[in-house]
Amino acid sequence: MAIAEALRDGFRRDPLTTATAAFLGAVCVMAVLGPMLAVHDPYTTDAARSLRPPSWSTPCGTDQVGRDICTRILYATRLDLFIAVSAVVIAMLVGSVLGSLAGYFGGWIDRLTMWLIDTIMAFPLFVLAMGIVAALGSSMENIIYATAIVNVPFYARTVRAEINQRREAGFVEAARIAGNGPFRVLIYHLFPTAIPQLAVQMTLTMGWAMLNAASLSFIGLGIRPPTPEWGIMVAEGASFIITGEWWVALFPGIALVLVVLSLNLLGDGLRDMIDARERR
């Protein structure tokens, strides 16, 4: 496969992207194996050990009710990744369908889709997500849906541009003459050519989706305490920042920043690789 080769070549030339990919791989393993790796329980409270600073037995310290922060960060990894991945996958699917139809058929379908996209983009996206969660009700599913909705425009635009660009290409014409119907041409011949750009878009928006979901939890929408989630954990630690118990908010915040930063770096790296391949 040409793409696999381009990626292998790219990873060899770009150690930073390789390192971030490896780090994210490790985070995914932690998310899956988390409960097996944890020494403590994320929900067990212990008033006698509340607000302990980091030590050997509790490397990230304990929170206001004595729960081990390291364990909670580990458990939260799974939830935060799950929210971001589901939101991005839903947005990708919806955006791909809308973008494909708009790019291939044009006309009123295109105009309607673009209007929908422009309408979503006319809102500050986090505020729209806030309004959606407030209207649908505060739950994890609704955080996922809201994050997915505000991400749809990016995918729809990417796919629409890719499809539009190749709609009249020789191989599409050939497929059409060979007797394929419009949907067959679209699904089997045109859409696959948009997949590399979609993959880049997914890595780039994943980090943003994660920040969006964590910010929603931070302001008290969606996931509720005591569920371990990075945004909530930072929110719980916020009041202790001004009294000097910095570790309650710092470590979950760092976990969030590290994962989002890696996703952004990986997205940038992948984009460079794919762009380099398309230039050749």
Added chain:
Amino acid sequence: MAPVFSTIVTRLALRLPALIGVVLVSFALTRLLPGDPAVYFAGAAPTPEAIADLRRVLLLDQPLYVQFLSYVRDLVHGNLGRSLATGQPVVQDLSSRLPATLELTLAAMTLALLIAVPLGIAGARHKGRPVDHVCRLVSTGALALPAFFTGLLLVFLFYYLLGLAPAPLGRLAPMAFPPPERTGFMIVDAALARDWSVLADAVAHLVLPAVALAMAAIGPLTRVTRGAMLGVLSSDFIRAARGYDLPRWKLVYVYALRNAMLPVLTTIGFVFSFLISANVVIEKVFSWPGIGSYALEALVASDYAAVQGFVLAVATLYVLINIAIDILYGIVDVRVRLGG
């Protein structure tokens, strides 16, 4: 002047469909309230009659298009409903709190531009050198920082550890006497009242939230400035100008920068979306009495009219900002002005 005017009109017309969409979405959000809005608005222990009355008053027994028309009529009259928590009309609450939000957002935007534009120019001029690495680090790193976390880190550093900043509790110290309100912008009001101690206090309270908020805008602005400057600096007209032996500063800061500003201007519009969004969490961290913290208080109290009013107000503000930038763009860019 005529071409400028026609640009304004065309640009306004281009934004109109999106504005209609915004009103439709806002309407949909008010109808999606969890459960029956009538039961919700009827209060704690509603009687069936009260609910039926409310259904009539709220037009819930009417077809959807009638409800929508009445919603639009209310909007035109500036009626966003009444907040359950404060008992005031939502519009009144929002407009009394808007200046605090605007002051913070504009301060952050100015700060972000003052940092991002010079950094982006330096990165483009010295591509591959240390300053360029700083530039790329900032443009990637700032994007990964959640505003609430940056805010908390700044508070910990400058309030708790260094003691340089005041407590993150609003726009003025608790004992300070606010200046007579004229513009609603604390800094401007204090300066107008010639109350220098209050002015210093207001500035001290503004710095940390503005820096935290600016971080949300610095990433994309630096990246776009650097990219645009790189493109312009390698273009033919700059090479030709170099051949004419123009002074280096004039080349970069007059000819190149003016052309590179167009993509930056477009990004400013987009970045306002980040700023308005991050504003909500920053207002929570710093107890800033703007419309963001108003919306959060409303969320906690399940005060949906206030929340939806906030969403609509913010979306309208964002559309207005984008229209202003469109117009500015049309004036700066000769090609757009001439309809090319």
